[in-house]
Amino acid sequence: MSSPLLSEKKPVVAVLTVDDDFKLFRGNRANFRDIVKTGLELDIPVYVVTARDLKLSAKKVQGYVFHPEDKTWKKHWVPLPDVVYNRVPLREDERKAEVRRKIDECLRHESIQLYNPFFFNKWRLFDWLKKGRTTRALVPDTKKMIGPNTLDAMLQKYGSLYLKPVSGKAGKGIMLVKLNENEEKRYRLTLQGKRSRNVVFKTASLPALWKRVKSEAGRTPYIMQESIPLASYRGRHFDMRVLVQKTGKGVWTVTGVGARLAGPKRITTHVPQGGSIEDPEKLLSPAFGSDMTDFLISRVKSNALLIAKQIEKECGHTLGEMSMDLGIDTEGQIWFFEANAKPMKFDEPHIRKKSLERIFQYSQFLSRQPKHK
Ligand SMILES: Nc1ncnc2c1ncn2[C@@H]1O[C@H](COP(=O)(O)OP(=O)(O)O)[C@@H](O)[C@H]1O
Ligand SMILES: [Mg+2]
Incomplete structure (x- = not known):
């Protein structure tokens, strides 16, 4: 059943990326495919468009749509979008003059809404969070x-x-x-x-x-x-990955919290570096006990929301989602490591499904907002 919000006028959503000489366009195919499928399920028109093809003065543009029957992406003439969801996958690509120009054009456009215009820079994030009264305590020196x-x-x-x-x-x-x-x-x-x-x-x-x-x-x-003395599970460090998104009402919410356990003796928790995906409770309980675990998870969520709000305020642009790496030290203190404006897909199925729907719920909200300078 669709929510009342989703039965209102449907925006046209474009997933923005850049073209590629060998494979039509760049970006995580599986992610884009899931986004397009979710749009179909919610009856919201959605396509993938490259910065080059997104010609804002045209009536129609060339967009890619995934065809499940033969599992291919095909180019179609599609209407201009109401909302542009920026998924340009690489910093190098987003820095290119023609891509920046296109993003700026969208930002200045009288009706098109674009969210998450840029990658975050690690240094600037710390600067922004140090300015916030409630976020200051969360950032390592x-x-x-x-x-x-x-x-x-x-x-x-x-x-x-x-x-x-x-x-x-x-x-x-x-x-x-x-x-x-x-x-x-x-x-x-x-x-x-x-x-x-x-x-x-x-x-x-x-x-x-x-x-x-x-x-x-x-x-x-x-x-x-x-260096933060991270809590550990069976001698291996772990930290939290939090996905924070805006809802159909335009308010920040936590879509999910996952945990990443470092490979033995590894200095980071990334899966490509030998880390693994785990359930936060499973890792926290042996270290902190079950009552404390519940408390810590709710703290992780509330801190993630404070961080998202502060980042959005300081960055000066409309943001719809971000992922965050938060550490918990051996004393139960929470620490901010980084936030990412192009969240990787969360493999936890319950987080994944919700995260895809929220992209559209927020896009619909955004399409109804007046555009201001
Ligand atoms: N100051 C720190 N203290 C302890 N562990 C850290 C610290 N900074 C990073 N890490 C570990 O390294 C991981 C990667 O750091 P992060 O800043 O997220 O870099 P990346 O952009 O490569 O993901 C973190 O998730 C955490 O496990
Ligand atoms: Mg990280």
Whole structure:
């Protein structure tokens, strides 16, 4: 049964991506297919469109629609969208002038609504959250990584730091550096190598440490961040992945909370790095007991909502969804690691289904909102 909201006028929804020389368009096919199928089920017209094909002055544009009968994507002439859901998959693509221009055109358009216009930058997120009275306490101490001396000063203060590329994803380029004054080689750097292997580099010399860090980082800007002693399950660290979306009434809500358990001895919890998908309660209960577990999960949810609101306020654009990585330390304190404006699909089936429906419920809400400058 469809909700009363969904029986009102249906918007035309376009999923925005970029074209690709070999496979028509970029992006996660399975995700786009699920989005189009959900649109069909809810009787909301939806197609995938590339930034190049989305010509806002035209009456009709070329969009891709998935055909379940022969499992192919076909190009059709379709009406201009009312709502554009930005799923340009790569930062590099979104940075291209012609893509930016198209997104800006949508933002300025008199009637078309576009949400989630840009990827977040890790550094800026911390800046935004530090400005919020309620979110300030959730962010680990974070600085730009500019040179050996500030790295050393921060190591003296915290003993252990995460070094992360500002535009990173899936654990790529993340390093862990520890200082142990009692050892001769007092600096210990752990890199996440290929095929689920860590590479460890030890040295007594700060310049040597810095040289190695720089050779890994290359030209990519990095942040350095105090290392949080994450709670663990059978000796492996875990953290929370929260999906926060707006509803058909335009209010932020938590669609689901999943947990990611790090592979043995791994420094991040990503599945491609040997991590696994788990139920939050299963991991939290042995560490905190069942009452505390319920409390922690409700805290995770309420904190995620505070974070989403603060990010939206500071970024100055309309957002409809984001995913977040939140850590819980051994004392039960909650910490923010990052938010992603292009959430990966959650594999937990109950989260997945709801998340797809919410895209359309929020799109419908947004299509009824007047556009302001
Ligand atoms: N400051 C930190 N303290 C402890 N663990 C961290 C810290 N920063 C990152 N991690 C671990 O590494 C993972 C990846 O970090 P994140 O900032 O989300 O990078 P990415 O963009 O590559 O996903 C986190 O989910 C967490 O498990
Ligand atoms: Mg992450």
